[in-house]
Amino acid sequence: MSKSKSAYSIPGKQGKLGTHIIVVWVDNETGVLARVVGLFSGRGYNIESLAVAEIDPKLNISRITIVTTGSPQVIEQIKLQLKKLVPVHKVADFKREDKKVIFKEMALFKIVGNKSKKIKALKACKKYNPIILDKTNKSYVIQITALRREIDLMSKNLKKFGLLSISRTGAVAMTRGSEVFK
Amino acid sequence: MSKLFSGAEIVFKCLEDQDVEFIFGYPGGAVLPIYDELKNFNFLKHILVRHEQGAGHAAEGYARSSGKPGVLLVTSGPGATNAVTALTDAYMDSVPLVCISGQVPTHLIGTDAFQECDTTGITRPCTKHNWLVKDVKDLEKTIHKAFEVATTGRPGPVLVDIPKDVQFQKTNYKKFKSQKKTNGKIHNHFSQKDIDELIKLMSKASKPIFYTGGGVINSGPKASELLRELVNTTGFPITSTLQGLGSFPGEDVQFLGMLGMHGSYEANNAMHDCDLMINIGARFDDRITGKIDEFSPKSKKVHIDIDPSSINKNVKVDLPIVGDVAKVITTILKTIKKEKPNFSKSNKQKISKWWETIQKWRSINSFDFVNSDKTIKPQYAIQRLYELTKNKDTYITTEVGQHQMWAAQHYKFDKPNRWMTSGGLGTMGYGLPAAVGVQVAHPNKLVVDIAGEASVLMTMQEMSTAVQYSLPIKIFILNNEYMGMVRQWQELLHDKNYSESYTAALPDFVKLAEAYGCVGIRAQTPEELDDKIIEMINTDRPVIFDCRVDKMENCFPMIPSGKPHNQMLLGPKDQKENKITGKGKTLV
Numbered sequence: 001m002s003k004s005k006s007a008y009s010i011p012g013k014q015g016k017l018g019t020h021i022i023v024v025w026v027d028n029e030t031g032v033l034a035r036v037v038g039l040f041s042g043r044g045y046n047i048e049s050l051a052v053a054e055i056d057p058k059l060n061i062s063r064i065t066i067v068t069t070g071s072p073q074v075i076e077q078i079k080l081q082l083k084k085l086v087p088v089h090k091v092a093d094f095k096r097e098d099k100k101v102i103f104k105e106m107a108l109f110k111i112v113g114n115k116s117k118k119i120k121a122l123k124a125c126k127k128y129n130p131i132i133l134d135k136t137n138k139s140y141v142i143q144i145t146a147l148r149r150e151i152d153l154m155s156k157n158l159k160k161f162g163l164l165s166i167s168r169t170g171a172v173a174m175t176r177g178s179e180v181f182k
Numbered sequence: 183m184s185k186l187f188s189g190a191e192i193v194f195k196c197l198e199d200q201d202v203e204f205i206f207g208y209p210g211g212a213v214l215p216i217y218d219e220l221k222n223f224n225f226l227k228h229i230l231v232r233h234e235q236g237a238g239h240a241a242e243g244y245a246r247s248s249g250k251p252g253v254l255l256v257t258s259g260p261g262a263t264n265a266v267t268a269l270t271d272a273y274m275d276s277v278p279l280v281c282i283s284g285q286v287p288t289h290l291i292g293t294d295a296f297q298e299c300d301t302t303g304i305t306r307p308c309t310k311h312n313w314l315v316k317d318v319k320d321l322e323k324t325i326h327k328a329f330e331v332a333t334t335g336r337p338g339p340v341l342v343d344i345p346k347d348v349q350f351q352k353t354n355y356k357k358f359k360s361q362k363k364t365n366g367k368i369h370n371h372f373s374q375k376d377i378d379e380l381i382k383l384m385s386k387a388s389k390p391i392f393y394t395g396g397g398v399i400n401s402g403p404k405a406s407e408l409l410r411e412l413v414n415t416t417g418f419p420i421t422s423t424l425q426g427l428g429s430f431p432g433e434d435v436q437f438l439g440m441l442g443m444h445g446s447y448e449a450n451n452a453m454h455d456c457d458l459m460i461n462i463g464a465r466f467d468d469r470i471t472g473k474i475d476e477f478s479p480k481s482k483k484v485h486i487d488i489d490p491s492s493i494n495k496n497v498k499v500d501l502p503i504v505g506d507v508a509k510v511i512t513t514i515l516k517t518i519k520k521e522k523p524n525f526s527k528s529n530k531q532k533i534s535k536w537w538e539t540i541q542k543w544r545s546i547n548s549f550d551f552v553n554s555d556k557t558i559k560p561q562y563a564i565q566r567l568y569e570l571t572k573n574k575d576t577y578i579t580t581e582v583g584q585h586q587m588w589a590a591q592h593y594k595f596d597k598p599n600r601w602m603t604s605g606g607l608g609t610m611g612y613g614l615p616a617a618v619g620v621q622v623a624h625p626n627k628l629v630v631d632i633a634g635e636a637s638v639l640m641t642m643q644e645m646s647t648a649v650q651y652s653l654p655i656k657i658f659i660l661n662n663e664y665m666g667m668v669r670q671w672q673e674l675l676h677d678k679n680y681s682e683s684y685t686a687a688l689p690d691f692v693k694l695a696e697a698y699g700c701v702g703i704r705a706q707t708p709e710e711l712d713d714k715i716i717e718m719i720n721t722d723r724p725v726i727f728d729c730r731v732d733k734m735e736n737c738f739p740m741i742p743s744g745k746p747h748n749q750m751l752l753g754p755k756d757q758k759e760n761k762i763t764g765k766g767k768t769l770v
Binding site for chain 1: 306307490
């Protein structure tokens with residue numbers, strides 16, 4: 001064993017990493033996002049994507065969806081630490097592989113090129129509910145909704161058709177069927 | 183129409199309804215409207231400190247020794263940033279504090295105004311929650327909520343930031359109704375099934391141990407009584423963390439002393455070899471566990487804690503019980519009485535071997551040291567202080583370093599709330615202002631800050647506060663002219679390169695005491711020590727006691743970094759010393 005000169009213990013074994021989608025219902029008040037995000041950065045948890053918006057203007061509730069990776073122990077800590085925050089109402093946690101849950105991200109692609117390129121780009125997006133939000137002689141703005149890795153793939157594939165600019169949201173999630181997370 | 187009150191008045195109305203008697207603070211531009219109202223509210227005594235960090239630690243000392251929340255009042259900008267260390271300290275050690283800070287007027291927020299800072303932004307990670315009150319109508323409910331958050335569940339600090347214009351605005355004040363505390367953040371979710379499971383484990387165990395922490399003390403004096411009953415009933419050995427000292431009598435035979443990095447040999451070995459570990463209100467801190475992968479490998483672990491996020495954070499446990507310590511122990515005792523009335527008898531036989539092993543470890547006497555008749559050994563000084571003060575219901579605070587560990591090893595506590603030390607954050611300079619707060623809460627008790635000369639200089643200015651309010655605190659400095667713990671690590675780990683750990687120009691502490699208007703006493707030989715300590719105790723004014731101790735003494739036993747509990751370094755007197763130190767040194 002190597003000679004340690006630290007007053008702190010050496011790191012132990014780490015569990016297997018998994019990707020989770022954490023959904024947090026919070027009071028929509030000043031600083032609430034900073035509290036949630038600050039908790040992640042302060043404790044060294046990582047955020048892959050983040051989506052947040054008010055969902056109930058009457059009750060003043062926002063829904064924050066965070067994609068994160070961590071060992072089972074870390075994911076458990078994230079949930080428990082989040083639940084301790086005063087403005088947090090409830091916390092749900094889904095595995096990315098979970099079949100009972102729908103995950104979607106949205107992306108906007110700006111395609112600049114001649115007609116054939118634009119058409120090809122649109123065709124390539126066919127599987128992902130493409131909508132043309134704006135068109136000019138030279139350009140399209142296409143909206144798609146898909147999974148993260150599908151959008152990753154499209155942003156690579158569309159380059160040859162004149163993809164100039166990408167804007168994408170974080171993932172949002174919802175359970176399938178009639179059940180609601182309580 | 184009902185009478186309208188200004189924001190500043192509402193602050194005091196709220197404090198009155200929360201039964202606050204003392205507030206520690208320092209005035210400044212952004213809190214002047216509040217200070218202006220102070221004269222109109224006689225229920226409250228303001229203690230003027232000399233630095234906002236001192237206000238925070240004094241409030242901590244007050245809170246930890248009285249069980250009530252500590253309240254501090256600071257101004258915007260530097261006032262708030264100076265309080266950050268104390269807030270973080272309280273956050274780490276779960277001390278209920280309510281910090282009220284002034285802020286620049288709302289229309290100036292965000293303009294880099296004079297003495298403006300983003301107080302809620304800066305204190306967000308070091309408080310349980312904080313609020314910026316932008317409308318006087320929200321002030322009342324915010325302050326009451328602040329007290330609720332600070333004192334319920336796992337206690338901790340909160341901050342309410344009040345802009346100056348809000349302090350002037352007027353609104354109604356509704357009579358506060360103390361509500362039954364049923365906030366969703368409070369956790370008492372344990373079930374009888376958990377308790378039954380625990381009792382099953384307890385009756386099966388042949389090498390059990392209780393490992394208790396500050397949670398027992400935070401749960402109130404009742405919890406300490408219940409703990410004593412539980413330990414008595416079961417006959418199990420018990421060890422305590424630094425913060426838990428006092429919840430179980432330090433001189434009881436079932437008590438193995440403190441555990442952890444500088445804990446006793448018997449406590450650490452028992453933790454390592456046990457087959458059932460019952461953690462009550464402790465948090466598996468890294469100074470306790472040592473190397474996590476080799477921490478108590480053969481035991482079933484039970485964790486009783488009010489904070490669900492403490493469970494499985496550092497160490498995976500087999501049976502978590504989330505709840506208030508007093509409530510959980512009450513249920514355990516009830517269940518034992520009902521279902522296993524003969525528990526203690528049937529159990530004695532089973533764990534007698536375990537006790538024999540523990541006695542063997544105990545006979546090593548790991549807190550022992552080589553005494554001297556020429557120089558005062560720091561351990562000896564604390565032993566004498568203990569012997570001469572133990573019949574007085576003494577309150578002890580400490581700074582951080584070697585003296586703190588020696589105090590924990592050699593001063594025995596038999597009541598909760600008598601021991602105030604900065605454990606989690608390890609804040610040098612904590613002890614003196616904390617002693618001020620303790621003395622405010624207990625004006626007629628003996629309050630001693632066991633200090634190091636380096637730590638105490640960090641907040642020395644609070645001596646002036648002690649003198650102003652005639653608080654007869656005793657600052658017992660173990661003066662070795664070094665930052666002792668730094669020097670010890672440098673000796674053991676950095677080839678005796680004592681880089682910047684020696685203070686070459688220390689003040690004359692006796693003259694310093696006189697300059698502050700208090701009493702200075704110096705002890706230089708073991709011979710005169712007792713008389714000087716007695717002189718200190720009999721002085722009814724604040725005292726700075728300059729106890730000149732051995733400069734090169736190290737704090738043993740010690741678990742080196744990255745080592746499990748059963749690989750301790752023992753002190754120089756021990757027989758096995760040569761073997762262990764030799765091997766240990768390469769391991770450190």
